[in-house]
Structures are given as C-alpha cells and as structure tokens.
Amino acid sequence: KILIIGAGGQIGSELTFKLRTIYGDQNVIASDISYRNETIVNSGIFEIVDAQDYASIKICVEKYNIDTIYLMAAMLSATGEKYPMKAWDLNMSTLFNVLNLARAKFIKKVFWPSSIAVFGPTTPVNYTPQYTVMEPTTVYGITKQVGERWCEYYFNKYDVDVRSLRYPGIISWKTLPGGGTTDYAVEIYHEAIKNNQYECFLKEDTELPMMFMDDAIKATVDIMQAPHTAIKIRSSYNLSAISFTPKAVANSIKKHLPEFKISYKPDYRQEIANSWPKNINDSYARQDWKWKHKFNLDEITEEMLTQLSKTYKP
Ligand code: VAH
Secondary structure, X not given: OEEEEOOOOHHHHHHHHHHHHHHOHHHEEEEEOOOOOHHHHHOOOEEEOOOOOHHHHHHHHHHHOOOEEEEOOOOOHHHHHHOHXXXXXXXXXXXXXXXXXXXXXOOOEEEEEEEHHHOOOOOOOOOEOOOOOOOOOOHHHHHHHHHHHHHHHHHHHHOOEEEEEEEOEEEOOOOOOOOOOOOHHHHHHHHHHHHOEEEEOOOOOOOEEEEEHHHHHHHHHHHHHOOHHXXXXXXXXXXXXXXXXXXXXXXXXXXXXXXXEEEEOOOOHHHHHHOOOOOXXXXXXXXXXXXXXXXXXXXXXXXXXXXXXXXXXX
C-alpha cells in the first residue's frame, strides 16, 4: 500500500490520481496537513497526517499497512526565503521521519523530490551535469542539497531504498503551485485565459528548466518501478525536459491568443531564478532507467489553454 504525504499539493495531487489508476483506489492513501484540497479529500481514502510528527506518520503506516511513501510536502523556494527556519524545519523533519521509518523497516520504499534548486550561481548554467559544484543560495535549495546527502547516507548505511529526482519547474493546470519561483509559468496561462494579459515577476530572458506535469509524474512512476539494480544514483537524479524563457511562453500563447499582452516587473524571485541553471543534462536518468520526456512548449501551451478555458469559461 502507498501513502502520499502532501497529496494536496501541486505534484502530490496529480501523483495521487495517477497512482490510484495504476495500483487501485484502495491501495493509495492520500494525506495532507489539512483539508485544503477538497478534490483530493473527496476522491478516495484521505487522512490528516502531520509529517513533522513521526508518530502521526507511523499511525497511518500501521493503520493501512503502508510499504511505500511518496514524500511530496515541502516549503518551496520563494516562500522559504520569507520563512527560512520554518522551511528548514519542515523540509528536514519530514525527510528524517520518513527515512527513519524506512530504517526501522516499517516501510520498504521512499520517493523524495529534490530540485534544480540544489544548484547555485557557481554551478555551470548550461547543460548542468549530474556531478558538479552545488552552492545553493536559497534555504529551499540548501534543504534539497543536504536532503540528497541524507538519502544517499541512509541507502549506504541502512540499506533504505530511497529514490529521488531533481525536478525542474513543473507546469500543470489541475492544482495551483504554491510559493515557487517557476510558478510564473503556470500563472501566465491562467491570466491569459482570464485577462489576456500577464505581468511577469521574472525578466523576459530568464531561461529555466521546465517540464509538463504529465512528464514529471511519468518520471516519478518510472524511477519507482525501475528494478533496484537500475538505480545507481541514490542522492538524486538530474531530470530534464525543456527550457524556456517568459518571452518564449508568451510567444507560444500568442499562437492561440494573438492579442495576449505580457509585461515584466521582476521581484525578489528574479535573484532566485538567476542562481539556477538554464538547462540540465539528465543523461544518467536516460541511461539508468530509460527516462525520456514527451511534452514540448507548444504542446504544453495547447494543453494548458484548452484545459483552463474549460475551467474558466465552461
Ligand atoms: C520552486 N517549483 O520554484 C519549485 C521548484 C525548480 C523549481 O523547485 O521553488
């Protein structure tokens, strides 16, 4: 049985639906710290779990005989800069609780997301390699960098089967993201449908690694279903699909909405974006467990505008 922690979040919610399709509704328990995502709460088995409390997770693991946990709860880069100690406490205590449950053999397998935020301004920005200088300048990035070290440590020392991906920015329409620097790439589509204009909080030429949610979910399922021996990296795999700038997204949108207007008003998130790579070399993921992405920018735009126009203009 599978437990998803943070099932109410941007990735957690879509992962919940996907895993229910694959493993059956009765074998996937969605959990979150609150009832914030009604769709998730009302669509299957749901439990309130405070992942910062070891006992809270353990009770749920025992109640449902859980053997796999997807830990999708974290405070992201932009919010983390507003509440540094809260981001550190939340991101690290939840990881330790899940790793320690696995170490104590209460569960067998763990998925934990890392991020391109582990890279910093001294990291090579183009085709960023799997192994390179990593001096993250955000609290979120620091938690992901040190989290990767702990995942590898628990694998080597305690034989914990933990698997991880360095997600790029993720674009989806079902659930809004919360507190990320790449969130502009989601907001822009909502604003295009609602107002045919968008004021972007990053400069027009800010190139960042991005991925459509369906690709991110596929990569997550693929790495978790890969044979134990195929997973040769136990810190976290670089994962890549496409990279684009706000200007490129605007031009892609204009192919559908010729009157769409974009303006730029960079804020504190520009500095965060400037510290991250432009694009990522994910050759190890492609080699070790046959990863390959599917969606390009125009396909993402097509899907986002089609789905969101149903939401806003049913
Ligand atoms: C963020 N969406 O912006 C997350 C992600 C690579 C970006 O980690 O913080």
